[in-house]
Amino acid sequence: MTHEPIPAVATPTAEHHREPFGIGESEPRISWKTTAPAGWTQQAYQIEITRTDGTHRTDWVVSEDSVLVGWPLRPLESRERSGIRVRVLGADGTASHWSQALRLETGLLEPADWTARAISPQWPEQPDGERRPPLLRKDFRSGAEVERARLYVTAHGLYEIEINGRRVGDHALAPGWTSYDHRLRYQTHDVTEHLRAGDNTVGAWLADGWYRGRLGFHGGHANLYGDRLALIAQLEIVHRDGTRTTISTDTSWRAAHGPIVSSGLLDGETYDARDERPGWSSPGFDDSGWSPVDIVTRDPATLVAPTGPPVRCTEEITPARVTTLDADRLLVDFGQNLVGRVRITMTGPAGHTVVVRHAEVLQDGELCVRPLREAISTDRYVLRGTDAETWEPRFTIHGFRYAEITGWRGGDPHTHITARVHHTDMARTGWFECSNEQVNRLHQNVVWSLRGNFVDLPTDCPQRDERLGWTGDIQVFAPTAAFLYDCHGMLASWLRDVAVEQHADGTVPWYVPAIPGGPQWTPARPGAGWGDVVTLTPWALYQDSGDTGLLAAQYDSARRWVDLITELADPSGLWNHGYQLGDWLDPSAPPEDPGAGRTDRHLIATAYYAWSARHVAWIAGVLGLDKDRATYEELAHRVRQAFIDAYVLPSGLMTSDTQTAYAIALQFDLLPGPASRTTAGDRLAELVASGGHTIQTGFIGTPPVTAALSATHHVDTAYTLLLQQECPSWLYALKHNATTIWERWDSMLPDGTVNPGEMTSFNHYALGAVAQWLHTTVAGLAAASPGYRDIVFRPRPGGGITWAGAAHESPYGRVAIQWEMHASGIEVHTTVPTGTNARIEWPDGGVTSLATGTTTTWRPERHTERPPLPTRPD
Numbered sequence: 001m002t003h004e005p006i007p008a009v010a011t012p013t014a015e016h017h018r019e020p021f022g023i024g025e026s027e028p029r030i031s032w033k034t035t036a037p038a039g040w041t042q043q044a045y046q047i048e049i050t051r052t053d054g055t056h057r058t059d060w061v062v063s064e065d066s067v068l069v070g071w072p073l074r075p076l077e078s079r080e081r082s083g084i085r086v087r088v089l090g091a092d093g094t095a096s097h098w099s100q101a102l103r104l105e106t107g108l109l110e111p112a113d114w115t116a117r118a119i120s121p122q123w124p125e126q127p128d129g130e131r132r133p134p135l136l137r138k139d140f141r142s143g144a145e146v147e148r149a150r151l152y153v154t155a156h157g158l159y160e161i162e163i164n165g166r167r168v169g170d171h172a173l174a175p176g177w178t179s180y181d182h183r184l185r186y187q188t189h190d191v192t193e194h195l196r197a198g199d200n201t202v203g204a205w206l207a208d209g210w211y212r213g214r215l216g217f218h219g220g221h222a223n224l225y226g227d228r229l230a231l232i233a234q235l236e237i238v239h240r241d242g243t244r245t246t247i248s249t250d251t252s253w254r255a256a257h258g259p260i261v262s263s264g265l266l267d268g269e270t271y272d273a274r275d276e277r278p279g280w281s282s283p284g285f286d287d288s289g290w291s292p293v294d295i296v297t298r299d300p301a302t303l304v305a306p307t308g309p310p311v312r313c314t315e316e317i318t319p320a321r322v323t324t325l326d327a328d329r330l331l332v333d334f335g336q337n338l339v340g341r342v343r344i345t346m347t348g349p350a351g352h353t354v355v356v357r358h359a360e361v362l363q364d365g366e367l368c369v370r371p372l373r374e375a376i377s378t379d380r381y382v383l384r385g386t387d388a389e390t391w392e393p394r395f396t397i398h399g400f401r402y403a404e405i406t407g408w409r410g411g412d413p414h415t416h417i418t419a420r421v422h423h424t425d426m427a428r429t430g431w432f433e434c435s436n437e438q439v440n441r442l443h444q445n446v447v448w449s450l451r452g453n454f455v456d457l458p459t460d461c462p463q464r465d466e467r468l469g470w471t472g473d474i475q476v477f478a479p480t481a482a483f484l485y486d487c488h489g490m491l492a493s494w495l496r497d498v499a500v501e502q503h504a505d506g507t508v509p510w511y512v513p514a515i516p517g518g519p520q521w522t523p524a525r526p527g528a529g530w531g532d533v534v535t536l537t538p539w540a541l542y543q544d545s546g547d548t549g550l551l552a553a554q555y556d557s558a559r560r561w562v563d564l565i566t567e568l569a570d571p572s573g574l575w576n577h578g579y580q581l582g583d584w585l586d587p588s589a590p591p592e593d594p595g596a597g598r599t600d601r602h603l604i605a606t607a608y609y610a611w612s613a614r615h616v617a618w619i620a621g622v623l624g625l626d627k628d629r630a631t632y633e634e635l636a637h638r639v640r641q642a643f644i645d646a647y648v649l650p651s652g653l654m655t656s657d658t659q660t661a662y663a664i665a666l667q668f669d670l671l672p673g674p675a676s677r678t679t680a681g682d683r684l685a686e687l688v689a690s691g692g693h694t695i696q697t698g699f700i701g702t703p704p705v706t707a708a709l710s711a712t713h714h715v716d717t718a719y720t721l722l723l724q725q726e727c728p729s730w731l732y733a734l735k736h737n738a739t740t741i742w743e744r745w746d747s748m749l750p751d752g753t754v755n756p757g758e759m760t761s762f763n764h765y766a767l768g769a770v771a772q773w774l775h776t777t778v779a780g781l782a783a784a785s786p787g788y789r790d791i792v793f794r795p796r797p798g799g800g801i802t803w804a805g806a807a808h809e810s811p812y813g814r815v816a817i818q819w820e821m822h823a824s825g826i827e828v829h830t831t832v833p834t835g836t837n838a839r840i841e842w843p844d845g846g847v848t849s850l851a852t853g854t855t856t857t858w859r860p861e862r863h864t865e866r867p868p869l870p871t872r873p874d
Contacts, residue, residue: 006097007834009034010100013102014030014102016307016488018486022189029070033835036852038851040090042834042835044060045069045087046061067545067546083104107152116232116248117250118297119232119253119293121134122291123291132262133229133263134257135258136203136254137287141200142200142237145197148238150190156225158210159231163281164196169189171311177513178304180513185303185306185493186303186304199283199284208264213263216466220374224516226296255293266465267375271381271393273383307493308492316418317420319413319419322413331365331367331403331404332403334401336401337448338400339463339763340398341392342392342420343420344391345411354407355379357404360463371463371464371754371762383409399461403419424455430809435801435803453764454485454487457512460511462763463762471510473764475529476699477768478540479544480771480772482545488545502561507564508526529700536611538551538554543783544786544787544788546787546789548623551622552623555616555625562609565609565612570642573609582595582604583598585597586598587728589698598656599660603654603655606643613636620632651679654680663701666680667711684712688721693724694724694726707772720799722799733747738762741765742762743759743764744757775808778801792838793838793841797826802820805829814831817830827856827859828858829855846859
């Protein structure tokens with residue numbers, strides 16, 4: 001007798017947490033993935049939750065849903081632990097076994113849960129002078145054996161915690177950068193194994209970080225959130241005899257200076273090992289000479305749990321090449337432009353100083369630090385003079401490929417020098433590969449730029465005196481980011497900061513958290529493409545995840561932005577006045593004016609106005625806000641018509657006869673009908689060809705240009721543009737050994753010298769948004785409905801690429817495609833997860849429906865009339 005395979009349910013997940021420990025949601029939504037035979041469909045599910053008051057099971061819930069399913073019981077309480085299991089029932093009556101249990105624990109959900117106060121060293125400091133970071137410590141006694149212990153901790157500044165001489169956790173740059181006046185994240189750590197019955201000690205390192213360190217360009221600004229570092233720590237111990245002990249930061253703690261002399265995110269860190277205090281975070285240390293602490297103000301209502309993972313070291317890279325420049329000066333090439341820190345192991349006499357400087361590129365065989373502007377990016381270590389000493393900075397971070405090390409006294413630099421890569425520890429969810437190795441390298445460069453700029457928030461660049469959460473960059477890159485990594489929790493947190501820092505009139509800052517930026521950026525002015533982050537980025541994340549909760553959380557922010565533009569715009573619907581950045585870094589723009597591109601800035605502004613109004617209507621529709629949906633649909637239609645009347649000529653050409661104008665008009669559905677789309681697509685292809693198939697677009701025009709070409713049956717032109725190697729082009733940078741995406745198309749000039757412009761970064765992800773076209777068109781993998789409930793495989797071979805593939809870990813499981821061209825046709829291998837529907841849309845217009853599971857489909861070479869153009873962008 002044969003038996004049908006039983007469906008299997010993977011361990012469920014909660015919200016977008018990679019590690020659901022210390023979470024801030026009292027009613028977390030639950031998701032699960034099922035593996036089942038082809039054709040199997042879920043008819044019902046059952047959730048079992050084990051809580052402190054026992055085990056609870058829901059009745060069978062008749063539903064096909066398995067993504068972000070609502071919490072079925074009463075809300076969780078602070079500190080509550082639970083185990084969550086799921087099983088499913090198929091339409092054929094086949095039930096799965098119970099899944100493995102998800103272990104989940106809440107943090108402190110209410111302000112009243114906090115007894116800890118923010119404490120700061122009592123000694124006087126000069127707010128404008130150099131201030132040495134402190135150590136803080138507290139001895140305490142645990143009278144009974146420990147059953148479990150939790151540490152809830154955050155800081156004004158950056159912190160690391162030690163208990164009984166051992167570091168707690170592996171987070172870097174904690175608690176991260178949020179809009180501190182409104183939201184300060186805390187972290188939860190299981191410290192059970194750190195404690196013992198009897199004497200114990202907790203100690204903390206503090207440093208300036210984003211809180212009071214120098215930030216921003218034009219010399220930067222310090223003390224933006226306050227001029228005193230502070231620690232907030234609450235250690236809660238449950239003993240085996242049932243008693244409880246809480247150790248909180250208060251005035252009983254003590255403070256002293258430690259071996260960190262100075263530390264800044266832009267400037268680097270100086271550490272004098274001669275000033276180390278052995279045993280300072282262990283019992284028995286004499287702190288009688290340490291200073292008292294003060295209480296400083298922090299409203300516990302502003303303390304929030306993380307929604308995404310922390311920053312961690314995720315990889316270590318050894319030198320690719322080491323060159324001796326002179327007696328004790330080494331030039332280390334790690335072979336990859338990365339973000340992180342250098343760890344060194346060396347020996348030498350007490351007082352000897354080793355200096356580590358960082359840069360992304362070389363000029364004339366030396367570090368080229370001019371692109372760093374006023375970021376010093378220099379670390380110094382003063383040896384204690386013992387045997388081999390290993391050191392890595394704690395509270396700084398650099399963007400670099402090259403390190404110059406002066407005063408080297410170590411052994412073999414290939415084994416004693418390591419680059420440690422740091423970024424938000426998101427799960428990788430997307431992959432791409434094809435037969436063209438240069439395109440593969442381009443895609444890898446996009447991934448590395450994402451990693452380097454997703455360090456707690458989405459920054460523009462990680463190396464110079466800026467490193468800010470620019471709204472325009474992530475607005476164009478969000479679809480790519482959401483495919484490659486599970487960045488939903490991280491970006492959800494950042495979008496909340498965008499909402500709280502949005503001005504009362506609806507203006508969205510150019511970057512968030514907002515800091516002073518000179519007259520061009522402060523105070524913020526409404527800017528198309530940048531402010532639209534509040535409408536377009538939540539929608540992009542929703543398309544990948546199906547998360548309606550994110551849309552609900554950001555809806556008011558999105559609506560207020562569009563309402564502001566409605567007040568600013570001409571009564572006809574044109575946004576035709578005011579300051580705009582336009583198609584930023586159009587290669588034709590002069591270096592001193594990156595916004596002076598070829599495309600009318602107000603054409604771009606009106607296009608984004610129409611596109612954002614349409615998105616607010618779509619979001620309102622998803623949320624069931626029918627009155628709002630109708631209002632914003634009418635607004636989007638009115639603005640679209642105003643755009644057509646003002647910028648589309650009777651011939652079908654546009655008043656700005658540029659690649660950017662046609663690309664955004666096509667992708668934003670701003671043309672009157674199919675005939676005008678054909679005209680626009682043909683003209684776009686002509687412009688690309690007449691430009692020698694080099695890039696003629698900036699931050700706004702580049703992301704949609706290849707998609708607009710392929711959507712209007714100019715796939716070959718799009719491939720030729722992609723594969724161009726002369727400047728400006730995507731592949732030009734590879735000729736100069738680029739390992740990340742550049743800010744400017746010519747950040748390095750053809751002669752190998754660095755662009756003389758003040759604004760020159762070699763690690764900027766915005767122009768890497770083309771990777772989404774690689775995923776959706778070259779490989780041909782896309783979501784046909786939010787969350788990949790419906791999947792479309794739409795490969796469009798070209799450019800001499802003989803095979804390509806992509807995979808994405810969707811909310812329902814792994815989605816994948818690989819196609820290969822043969823003389824007689826195309827062979828396509830697909831993987832479709834349980835709970836989804838999928839189809840292949842072939843280049844000749846044919847459609848093949850797919851069952852779940854892994855399938856191989858063959859399509860003979862066929863030639864047909866090209867199908868009609870869609871009236872909406874893909």
